[in-house]
Amino acid sequence: MPSDTRSGAGVDQVLDLGCGLLSTGSVHEALLDVAPAVRSVHVDLDVVAVERAQTVITASGRNAVAAAVRGDLRQPRPLLQQASGRLDLARPLAIFVVGALAHLTDDEAARLLAALRQATAPGSVVVVTHASADVHPQAAALQPTVGAQPRSRRMLRSLLTGFDLVEPGITWATDWHPDPPDRPEPEPINLHASRYLLAAVARQRVGQ
Template sequence: MERPGWAPPGVDITTPTSSRIYDYMLGGSHNFAADRAVAEQAIAAMPHLPAVLRENRRFLGRAVRHLAGEAGIDQFLDLGSGIPTAGNVHEITAGINPEARVVHVDIDPVAVAHSQAILTGHPYAAAVAGDLRRVGDVLAHPVVADLLDLDRPVAVLLVAALHFVPDDATAGAVLADLRDALAPGSHVAVSHASDDGRPPAGLRDAQSIYARADSAVTMRSRETLDAMLRGWELVPPGIVACPAWRPEPDDPPSAHFPGYGLVARLPHPA
């Protein structure tokens, strides 16, 4: 049985998880045989899936640079952060504002343990275990309360995360709870899988294979995402395919992307 020395005690390495599958597809090394098996089956059904995940990563970078730069946010809560790879949130923010504060949150103990090891001694970034479906518990976590001032604007990242919440009402409640808990001027960045239009070949097969991991992928339409954002104000260009959200000159051309990206702002009361 595979038991790498860095695996936290008690972690079930025979059950694949979405964060470790994502890590493998991005070329990471913090994954196990069970994760790699599901990933390879999904890639066989949808060969351009790793390219989709890389595009999602580029969206994350653009969104964080906008939030830390143009929007002036200096506090970030990364929900469903996964296993750190190059160009993670705390690295991006540090390049714009070295004192920006970042808390990474994930439910996978491997992702949390690896993040904590990387961030040891970092004065402005931390990683904690938490369930994004329980926003109140996450915001009340002592580490979150210590690093982030919830009386000031916070940018919450839900990048490739909400589509692992299968129930529409629960996914919508995440955005509603954040809306009710955060200060005006706070932002949320979301990327989400969708099968709007003609789905790419193999998309549904890949979705079925992914369901063998800890969380199945739930596709949602643009209209469903828009309805979940009640009380939030979309930042231009609104809800668009991830490659179309404020692309940068050096971004590679992208074919049809099976999902959306958006950034929304919590307005000040009228």
């Protein structure tokens, strides 16, 4: 991963929880662009998503360092045990929980994050995006994330208890360290829709 003190320098292994169908914008694609040798495990409950992910990994030439496995975020202990066969949990890792927490109950989400905090090494980082409840109720009803349970910033912060938020904390996804002005223009985005999505990066405390 890039050496960036904002998000966790020196992390060279990734756990991608709730990976879905690996496609444009996925964690796997980002790794291909910036760090193709980084070890990664991509986890989803859906069999089709796991099979598709493994096919994409193989086609990209990352088969030696990456794998897709089936796992249930509601049962974090067996999931982490499975990941430990491919990743070294005694060393820092980056954990992506992109959109997945919104599909868990409060108790399930809290249990997952607590298990991640207890099982991972200090210096690990958790990257979270989450459907937001901090919008007008009529707007919230239009959110495109089917079956999701939106949460407020306060609720999301409570779930991340025990982790230290990286600046600027919990914010709109498009506002979390946007690309500098001299970068090439990204693909057009729907700014209205982006205000439904919160993002945060949180670090496991060193010495905890």
